[in-house]
Amino acid sequence: MFTPDQLVVYPAQGVGKVERIERQTIGGAEAEFYIVRILSNNVTLMVPVRNAVNVGLRAVCTAEQGNGIFESLADRSGFTGYTGQNWNRRYREYSEKLKSGELGDVAYVLKELLLIGKDKELSFGERRLLEQAMGLITLELAHALGKKQQEVQTEIEEMFADVLATQEKS
Structure with missing residues (x-):
């Protein structure tokens, strides 16, 4: 689980910052999303919390x-x-x-x-x-x-x- 303000890496996009975690209803189903802002281009991504590992979201390396x-x-x-x-x-x-x-x-x-x-x-x-x-x-x-x-x-x-x-x- 990632937390707000944590730096993460999204595959092929690079380093981003988890801005917040929010709940949204999409297609009648409620889900939690990481709202990640990619630092290199300011693009904002919504990554389902449940699927974050499967899409390759990970913490910045040590x-x-x-x-x-x-x-x-x-x-x-x-x-x-x-x-x-x-x-x-x-x-x-x-x-x-x-x-x-x-x-x-x-x-x-x-x-x-x-x-x-x-x-x-x-x-x-x-x-x-x-x-x-x-x-x-x-x-x-x-x-x-x-x-x-x-x-x-x-x-x-x-x-x-x-x-x-x-x-x-x-």
């Missing part, structure tokens, strides 16, 4: 989990390089991972796209997914670690400075 995400981003051992895999298949896989709302999945997409960008120019769709993943990660880690979002993004960009320098040359 500082310990956030530091673990930084470690996973820095670890390039599992990346074998761009394999020429079908972009449509990769796009679907990455979109599903972003929709999962799991921070580890979002970090995976971010890291893969940054590293693929070292070997080839990213398409428009890939760049959009990269921006979405970066926004989701940086905002959540900023709240978890008590930093500014731009500060977190700068740290990630520094971690991938070699990759980003290659992309700028192309």
